[in-house]
Amino acid sequence: MPIGERIKDLRKKAKMNQEDLGAILEVTGAAVGSYERGKREPSIESIKKMCEIFNVTSDYLLGMTDDRYATVRFNSKVELQTLLEVNEHVTLYNHELSKDEKQRIIDVSSVMFATKNQTDNTDV
Template identity: 40%
Template sequence: MLGDRLKRLRLEKKLTQEELGKKINVTKVSISGYENGNRTPDTETLQKLADFFNVTTDYLLGRTDDPNPPGNDNEELGTLARINQLIKEYGIEQMGFFDIEKWKHLTEDEIREIIQHFEWVAHKAAQKNKSPGKDTE
């Protein structure tokens, strides 16, 4: 069951075994082994796969046919999971995005551009969160 589901999820994202392996720090041979049933991922790797594909480990293991956690209606957690997924998909954690040393060399124009982007995102979020008829201070 794990192999079939893993392969289907990987193909849905149009990833090769090697690309998926790089994203979760295992080899192509390991991914191939998981998919063909010759290997079983350890608990940590299984969790990485579930996080990457935004499904439960129970879904990957075939214990449920529902890929989404039951009762996970918490929009905030869903948003954080989506952001985490995007960080992984775009390889931001591997680019040293949060490495202060890499930010030291930005030009003033680059910093202004980042600030403008953050302000735009915050503005859009504030607009979305405003309720009709609510007083704004």
Template identity: 45%
Template sequence: MKERLKSLRREAGLTQADMARKMGITASAYGFWEQGRNEPDLKSATKLAEIFDVSTDYLLGRTNDRHRPYYELGTKDIKEIDALMKDLENQMDIGISFHGEPLDEQDREVLMQSIRTAIEINKQRAKEKYTPKKYRGDK
């Protein structure tokens, strides 16, 4: 990933400081990504892919095809999911139990992550299935 980030940034004629401003992080934090010392989280990787107009799979080195699929989740989708998860978490503060026993913090976190993953998969499948052909950008 570090090589792809460096290459894409240079192609775009941007400095690390420029990218840091676009990402809302420090220049050193962005530099750590290009050095391979740290990796961006899902939200940051999605934003990077949008900035460079490539797929997250390309950014992660999983494919050499730069084309970003129309059904890939964007930052708007991630923000919507974040808001939904925050609402759900607030509702869960009331208390949730399994077989009459309250969930401990670890079980609660596993449940929340499972729900988030299911929402992300379903949102992506819905985009795949219901996006009109004229907006798909198929080549």
């Protein structure tokens, strides 16, 4: 799906008109219409803002994938724990995680990775 169609689809799902989106992007509603019709391409700054507004990845907005959200895979508890500890702001489903929530995820993941490792060892 071309970027213009994605913008229009996301804008409508957000119950916004072209002028609303234009105001956020600091462009005119007519400019948004041009993006949607493929007559003009949004700036990189506008693309970044739309990704934030609509909570999608730039790959999705640009039509490079049909996955709206970034997928992060972890092969170990250490990788997940490092991500949660190193990054001050971690968001999950539009909710910024508190320190307590991050710790709960680490605790739960410990059980998940331990269970996975036990299952992998019994398959040998």
